[in-house]
Amino acid sequence: MEEKKAFQDYYPELLSHCYGCGRLNEQGHQIKTRWDGEESVTTFLPESYHTAIPGFVYGGLLASLIDCHSTGTAAAAMYRSEGRSMDTEPAFRFVTGSLHVNYLRPTPVGVPLEIRGQVKEIKGKKVVITSSVTANGEVCATGEVVAVQMPDTMLPK
Amino acid sequence: MEEKKAFQDYYPELLSHCYGCGRLNEQGHQIKTRWDGEESVTTFLPESYHTAIPGFVYGGLLASLIDCHSTGTAAAAMYRSEGRSMDTEPAFRFVTGSLHVNYLRPTPVGVPLEIRGQVKEIKGKKVVITSSVTANGEVCATGEVVAVQMPDTMLPK
Numbered sequence: 001m002e003e004k005k006a007f008q009d010y011y012p013e014l015l016s017h018c019y020g021c022g023r024l025n026e027q028g029h030q031i032k033t034r035w036d037g038e039e040s041v042t043t044f045l046p047e048s049y050h051t052a053i054p055g056f057v058y059g060g061l062l063a064s065l066i067d068c069h070s071t072g073t074a075a076a077a078m079y080r081s082e083g084r085s086m087d088t089e090p091a092f093r094f095v096t097g098s099l100h101v102n103y104l105r106p107t108p109v110g111v112p113l114e115i116r117g118q119v120k121e122i123k124g125k126k127v128v129i130t131s132s133v134t135a136n137g138e139v140c141a142t143g144e145v146v147a148v149q150m151p152d153t154m155l156p157k
Numbered sequence: 158m159e160e161k162k163a164f165q166d167y168y169p170e171l172l173s174h175c176y177g178c179g180r181l182n183e184q185g186h187q188i189k190t191r192w193d194g195e196e197s198v199t200t201f202l203p204e205s206y207h208t209a210i211p212g213f214v215y216g217g218l219l220a221s222l223i224d225c226h227s228t229g230t231a232a233a234a235m236y237r238s239e240g241r242s243m244d245t246e247p248a249f250r251f252v253t254g255s256l257h258v259n260y261l262r263p264t265p266v267g268v269p270l271e272i273r274g275q276v277k278e279i280k281g282k283k284v285v286i287t288s289s290v291t292a293n294g295e296v297c298a299t300g301e302v303v304a305v306q307m308p309d310t311m312l313p314k
Contacts, residue, residue: 019209053174060218063256099216100255101220101253
């Protein structure tokens with residue numbers, strides 16, 4: 001059953017300033033990720049200036065979308081694995097341990113991108129998320145992110 | 158001997174609209190990369206809103222910097238390998254085949270980041286670049302990019 005609120009809408013206020021996914025970062029991308037069955041989905045329309053070369057989307061943006069999509073999915077997956085909804089305590093928040101992106105073909109600008117994630121592995125404080133970026137029905141990039149629970153030392157004072 | 162112009166200053170005009178490194182992309186990062194002996198160097202000061210959580214730099218930005226730093230270094234390395242300066246024809250321009258980033262520690266905001274690249278391998282149309290991102294003298298992330306010569310099909314018409 002799909003939830004209406006996005007994963008990112010449950011992030012605590014102090015942790016909602018991320019340039020990629022923070023709902024309080026006015027300059028940022030503010031991506032929204034939701035479950036679609038066993039997969040997580042983010043839809044994003046790049047800005048006209050997010051170009052690599054004219055006509056194609058900047059690879060760094062794709063990496064950024066994969067990154068935040070995956071850390072969000074990791075958090076949601078941990079709640080699911082505990083049978084808890086995302087508004088219960090303690091809150092899960094993940095940071096990126098490693099990010100890998102394969103660019104398969106040029107990604108066209110001007111169309112919405114769909115990022116789909118799968119939970120590959122949950123092991124202790126670590127969640128591995130694989131994902132794909134699709135434009136016009138074609139997979140343009142794939143990603144794998146190792147997400148780790150945010151250490152307390154990173155919490156804003 | 159260090160060159161004064163950056164690698165990106167030699168990119169043909171049509172290929173200078175990249176969000177990460179295009180000198181003609183007014184909304185972009187416009188990074189500048191130069192040789193320092195056998196290594197390539199980019200210095201970049203993130204904006205205040207390029208945050209992951211407050212106080213730390215957004216990982217997607219680091220991935221973006223590593224990406225463009227590496228494709229620029231790949232192009233410069235190909236010229237070097239042919240004993241040519243970057244203002245000679247034919248022009249080399251690289252796109253990213255794959256990007257890998259390891260995040261080693263949180264990257265502080267408010268200080269310049271130094272990205273240093275090494276040419277790991279040149280093989281045909283492919284160049285592998287390894288790199289590190291340093292803040293306050295500490296390596297915060299490392300990267301490996303497989304850069305491939307841009308196919309003609311990507312050239313703007």
